[in-house]
Amino acid sequence: MDARFAFEVLDHWKDVRKIRPTWDALYREWGGEHPFVRFDWLEGWYEAFCAPTGIRVVLVRDEERVRAIFPAFRTDVVRKGFRLRTVSSASNGHSPRFGILCAAGDLQSVRAALLHPFSDAWGEKIDLVSLINVAETSQTSAGSRLQTREVSRHIENSFDSPALSLRGGWRAYYDARSRNFRHRFRQSRNNLARLGPFGFDFVPLPGEAETVHRLKRIDARTWQHANGTGLFSTLENEAFYTFFLTSFSKRTDAYVGFVTTQGRDIAYELGFSDGSTSYLLKYGFDREYSRFRPGVLVQHYLCEHLANRGIEEVDLCGEATEEKVKWATHFRSHHNVWLLNQQSLVGKCASWGVSLLQYHRSASSDGRPSGNPLIPPSTTPG
Numbered sequence: 001m002d003a004r005f006a007f008e009v010l011d012h013w014k015d016v017r018k019i020r021p022t023w024d025a026l027y028r029e030w031g032g033e034h035p036f037v038r039f040d041w042l043e044g045w046y047e048a049f050c051a052p053t054g055i056r057v058v059l060v061r062d063e064e065r066v067r068a069i070f071p072a073f074r075t076d077v078v079r080k081g082f083r084l085r086t087v088s089s090a091s092n093g094h095s096p097r098f099g100i101l102c103a104a105g106d107l108q109s110v111r112a113a114l115l116h117p118f119s120d121a122w123g124e125k126i127d128l129v130s131l132i133n134v135a136e137t138s139q140t141s142a143g144s145r146l147q148t149r150e151v152s153r154h155i156e157n158s159f160d161s162p163a164l165s166l167r168g169g170w171r172a173y174y175d176a177r178s179r180n181f182r183h184r185f186r187q188s189r190n191n192l193a194r195l196g197p198f199g200f201d202f203v204p205l206p207g208e209a210e211t212v213h214r215l216k217r218i219d220a221r222t223w224q225h226a227n228g229t230g231l232f233s234t235l236e237n238e239a240f241y242t243f244f245l246t247s248f249s250k251r252t253d254a255y256v257g258f259v260t261t262q263g264r265d266i267a268y269e270l271g272f273s274d275g276s277t278s279y280l281l282k283y284g285f286d287r288e289y290s291r292f293r294p295g296v297l298v299q300h301y302l303c304e305h306l307a308n309r310g311i312e313e314v315d316l317c318g319e320a321t322e323e324k325v326k327w328a329t330h331f332r333s334h335h336n337v338w339l340l341n342q343q344s345l346v347g348k349c350a351s352w353g354v355s356l357l358q359y360h361r362s363a364s365s366d367g368r369p370s371g372n373p374l375i376p377p378s379t380t381p382g
Helices: 013-017 020-030 039-049 107-118 139-143 172-176 179-191 209-219 235-245 288-294 294-308 320-326 345-358
Strands: 006-010 055-061 067-080 082-089 129-133 150-164 196-205 253-261 264-276 277-285 313-315 329-340
Touching: 006 082, 006 107, 006 235, 013 020, 013 039, 013 055, 020 039, 020 067, 020 179, 039 067, 055 082, 055 107, 055 345, 067 107, 067 129, 082 345, 107 129, 107 139, 129 139, 150 320, 150 345, 172 294, 179 288, 209 235, 209 264, 209 277, 253 294, 264 288, 277 288, 277 294, 288 294, 294 320, 329 345
Parallel strands: 082 129, 277 313
Antiparallel strands: 006 055, 055 067, 067 082, 129 329, 150 313, 150 329, 196 253, 253 264, 264 277
């Protein structure tokens, strides 16, 4: 462990609140890679997805200041007979980016934060540090490239996250899309118009109480709700998105777009803007209207509206599904990373198992790992 640093681990949110000025100041120094480590965002994430006893926020200090903040939580991962005592990043499919806060370029403090759970000072033997949704180009990714006698690094999953550039305005973007892309939109629009008048409703958040009721009504009719990934389909999801729609939305430029027909909402898309970038977090549509491709329509009208408001990039978040690829102008590579403790028997055995499986399995067509039964798959927004 680096003797230049001192460490503190906060395990209750009331203690984390006390360092908010420090957190906000370090976020500004971080350089704004993305907004998903803002204090406001993680406050709601911890409340929804982390048991109160699981909170672990690691502070890395030198003699003068806090150098890094690692928002994490304590959990156990069980795979193929292994129970790995785990410190995981505070991220999942509902929080599509993760990072360790530090001043720009301060990789030493990132590495110190990642190694601290393996130290004797942690108080229990940790087998695994798991980092979910880390951008390839980020400081956190660079800091996690640890391969020492004490720590082995494995990539659990690699994926490209799509985005679209609107710097030239909506018309320039739309005209540059393929003929099939434009035909698909016109066909969806014309088919829906045959039912009668339809419209697009952009609602800044937090809206009236009726906005939440509208989302609950349409969410109950989506395939996401049916498979447990909808806005309100689990207690955890309901807690998180209620927080987003109310508390978080008071502190940022959040919104929801609806496509409506015959007085009924048939599709929604939820997101927020940070600077000149807008992040689309979640969408859904009424399965009864699926033949009209309402998801295509709501994304089209929402992105057009955002472009007209001066947004220069729309980040579609999550993995590059077949649908998202049709919209994308560029991609960012992301990884889920496992750091395994070579000083623990379980960590060492898991590392051997991962290495053997990676050696024997077939690589995907682009040469990236194709998945690992030892390692839990990532969850991406629906």
